[in-house]
Amino acid sequence: MMYRYTPCLSRAFTCFFALGLAIGPSVGPFSGMSSLWADDTADEITDAQDSAEHPSEADIESWVKKTPRSTADLKKIQDHFLKILPEARQFSVALKTGAGSGSGVIISPDGLVLTAGHVSTVPNKKITIIMEDGTELPGLTLGRSDFADAGMVKITKEGDYPFALPAETSEIGEWCFVVAHPGGWDASRGSVVRLGRVLSKRTNTMQSDCKLLGGDSGGPLFNMHGEVIGINSRISGSLEGNFHAPIESFVLHWERMVEGEIIKLKGGYFGTAVGEHAEGLEILLVVEGSSAEKLGIEEGDILTHINEERLIDKPHYKQIFGMQGVGAEVAVRWVRDGKPMDGKVKLTEKPW
Numbered sequence: 001m002m003y004r005y006t007p008c009l010s011r012a013f014t015c016f017f018a019l020g021l022a023i024g025p026s027v028g029p030f031s032g033m034s035s036l037w038a039d040d041t042a043d044e045i046t047d048a049q050d051s052a053e054h055p056s057e058a059d060i061e062s063w064v065k066k067t068p069r070s071t072a073d074l075k076k077i078q079d080h081f082l083k084i085l086p087e088a089r090q091f092s093v094a095l096k097t098g099a100g101s102g103s104g105v106i107i108s109p110d111g112l113v114l115t116a117g118h119v120s121t122v123p124n125k126k127i128t129i130i131m132e133d134g135t136e137l138p139g140l141t142l143g144r145s146d147f148a149d150a151g152m153v154k155i156t157k158e159g160d161y162p163f164a165l166p167a168e169t170s171e172i173g174e175w176c177f178v179v180a181h182p183g184g185w186d187a188s189r190g191s192v193v194r195l196g197r198v199l200s201k202r203t204n205t206m207q208s209d210c211k212l213l214g215g216d217s218g219g220p221l222f223n224m225h226g227e228v229i230g231i232n233s234r235i236s237g238s239l240e241g242n243f244h245a246p247i248e249s250f251v252l253h254w255e256r257m258v259e260g261e262i263i264k265l266k267g268g269y270f271g272t273a274v275g276e277h278a279e280g281l282e283i284l285l286v287v288e289g290s291s292a293e294k295l296g297i298e299e300g301d302i303l304t305h306i307n308e309e310r311l312i313d314k315p316h317y318k319q320i321f322g323m324q325g326v327g328a329e330v331a332v333r334w335v336r337d338g339k340p341m342d343g344k345v346k347l348t349e350k351p352w
Contacts, residue, residue: 077175077224084226085193088177089132091164092220094185095119095153096128096136101184103219104129104153105228106163111137111155112258114250115218116233117144120151123260129155130185143257146264147323148204148249149233149315151218152257164220166247167227170206174198178210180219180232192216198229202309204249204323206230212242234315243312267322268347270330272297279335280304280311287351295332295345305333321347 068074095102095115102119106112113129120127120141129137137159142152155161170176177195196210208221212235221230221244230244253263271290274281281303286292297303303311306320307330324330326349333342 080224081177081195084222084224085177085179087162088164088179088220088222088226089191089193090162092132092179092181092191094130094181094191094215095218096130096184097121097125101181101215102217103180103182103215103232105179105220105231106155106161107166107228108163109160111139111157111159111161112163113139113153113155114220114228114231115151115153116231116245117146117149117151118233119218120144120153123262127153129153130181132191134185134187143253143259143261143263145249145253145257146262147253147319148245149319150231150245150250150253150257152250164222164226164228166251167223167225167229169248170198170201170223170229170246172198172201175224176208176210176221176229177224178208178212178216178219178221178232180212180216182213182215184215201246204245204319205233206244206246207240207242208244210242212236234312236312240310240312243316267324268326268328268330269350270321270347272303274303274314274317276313277302281314281317283334291345291347295343296341297332297334298336300336301341302335303332304335305331307331 068077091106093104093106093113095104097119102115104113104115104119107114121144123141123143125141127139127141129139131137137155137157139153139155142154144151174197175195176198177193179191179193181191194210196208199207199209201207210221212232214235216232216235219232220228221232223229228247230246231250233245234243236242250257256263269291271287271292272283273285275284276282279302283297283299283301283303286297286299303317305311309320311317311320324347327346329344329346331342331344333340335341
């Protein structure tokens with residue numbers, strides 16, 4: 001990943017935006033940066049002081065800028081981030097599901113928790129919610145949406161819980177940060193925080209460059225106002241394989257999930273069996289008479305893109321076609337013996 005920055009900011013910028021930034025309870029995210037400020041020229045310091053005395057809206061909300069333009073911008077982002085982080089940590093929880101673990105975020109004072117659908121799994125299952133301070137609370141799983149890997153959990157013990165607000169939306173390029181519990185709740189470490197930017201966004205999925213690890217699934221993606229803009233979903237060893245469910249995908253089916261309903265994928269039929277491959281998804285089987293056969297797809301081909309969206313894994317493949325209705329035309333890109341190919345075809349109904 002690359003950011004554009006001016007030469008005079010190279011060391012400060014590299015320190016600030018180190019990918020996969022992890023912050024423990026007693027470790028500041030910008031420790032060690034004070035020496036960088038000391039290296040600023042007198043002119044830069046004077047500019048920063050003048051900016052502080054006569055702040056414009058752009059100066060005050062430096063985190064809104066797509067690219068920091070001065071060390072003063074970086075300092076403002078740092079100060080604001082540290083101001084909202086403690087509260088964001090209180091909203092974020094670890095989830096314990098038998099031998100597995102995940103993360104989530106409290107979204108209402110009575111203990112409604114947003115998480116990933118593959119973490120909550122089926123409705124009415126007992127689950128343990130662990131607060132930042134280690135307090136364990138009983139809970140039950142609610143509904144989920146297979147369209148976006150969105151799930152809900154409810155704390156069953158009555159209480160007045162700290163809760164985050166959902167954002168109305170998010171924008172590509174805006175600053176964001178993940179707070180979650182990779183590997184489960186850890187008393188010596190607490191929640192782990194990573195800072196990044198929103199890279200891409202679609203109706204039921206979005207990407208950021210926040211580093212994600214196992215156990216982060218279901219954890220919140222916050223904007224710089226401390227609002228939830230997404231929930232960690234698919235996690236991969238590479239950044240391009242990490243996805244979040246956008247908050248809009250929860251709002252779309254909110255009441256149905258609260259009621260414990262599972263919103264299933266009922267999309268069009270392409271007609272292939274696939275296996276994961278380093279370059280995409282390998283075609284293992286083409287169903288006779290299917291859309292894939294009509295398009296000219298053959299066994300051994302590597303599917304790379306659907307509707308210009310790069311395929312990451314089998315769940316992603318299922319989700320993309322699940323969101324397309326019967327009769328929808330999809331643009332497909334694939335590779336055969338190293339040669340790129342593409343075409344368009346309409347999806348059909350499932351034959352069973």
